[in-house]
């Protein structure tokens with residue numbers, strides 16, 4: 029488990045380092061690793077304080093290049109030819125393509141690809157950013173989520189590393205991070221968005237009603253889905269809806285439809301229609317009978 033230590037630590041640290049940056053921030057190393065490790069589900073390693081920061085800092089390639097205050101190279105350090113010195117250094121791994129952003133309906137199986145060149149003996153890990161969860165490292169699945177697996181392209185010099193998620197659920201939403209365990213970890217993100225078609229919850233919605241003329245009624249429709257569905261009300265026969273004497277509309281938007289001082293003319297079927305851009309749109313028919 030030796031090298032995993034480091035990979036795990038790098039992943040956790042990167043996950044803690046904030047939204048827009050993946051830099052390892054020394055101050056964070058001692059502070060919050062315990063919680064993060066718990067969140068990973070089973071990875072309760074102790075991360076040696078500061079060891080990673082030290083490695084990262086000491087590994088600056090100081091080959092005589094002088095940087096000015098703003099990071100611009102101002103002197104080449106004598107006679108070292110940049111091209112010849114570079115040739116003796118093994119090339120570092122690099123990402124070759126961006127990770128796709130995908131939007132899928134819940135229930136599908138998907139795979140995200142992380143493409144790398146010059147991986148050498150380094151390893152590729154996948155993690156879920158928002159959950160600070162390490163999903164896979166190299167060929168191994170770390171998470172206990174049984175819907176997750178990892179494969180790689182054997183015929184392609186380990187270039188593509190695929191994270192598979194079966195039966196995608198809403199909770200899988202978020203940023204997926206592919207990371208190479210170079211001294212300063214290299215990281216790439218892809219976003220998975222999971223959509224769910226609307227569903228009207230019958231137990232929380234009105235059913236057919238019989239009311240006295242001139243009374244007020246409130247019809248309710250509750251729908252779930254992702255994104256959150258919008259509810260519209262219409263009359264079955266397309267006639268207009270009398271919200272009140274002075275307020276007559278062709279349709280109404282919102283979870284509840286309130287009709288005041290209902291008249292026998294308001295009698296009929298009302299439809300609540302839930303939509304969120306993910307097909308199919310669903311509706312429920314509520315019959316209103318007026319007793320007069």
Ligand SMILES: *[C@@H]1O[C@H](CO)[C@@H](O)[C@H](O)[C@H]1NC(C)=O
Pocket residue numbers: 126127128129218219
């Ligand atoms: C994925 O989405 C993010 C944020 O919306 C964006 O910055 C990035 O460029 C997208 N990646 C690709 C490959 O389109």
Ligand SMILES: *[C@@H]1O[C@H](CO)[C@@H](O)[C@H](O)[C@H]1NC(C)=O
Pocket residue numbers: 242243244288289
């Ligand atoms: C119905 O609603 C109207 C307007 O809000 C109110 O004035 C009236 O008293 C209500 N009638 C009943 C029976 O609750």
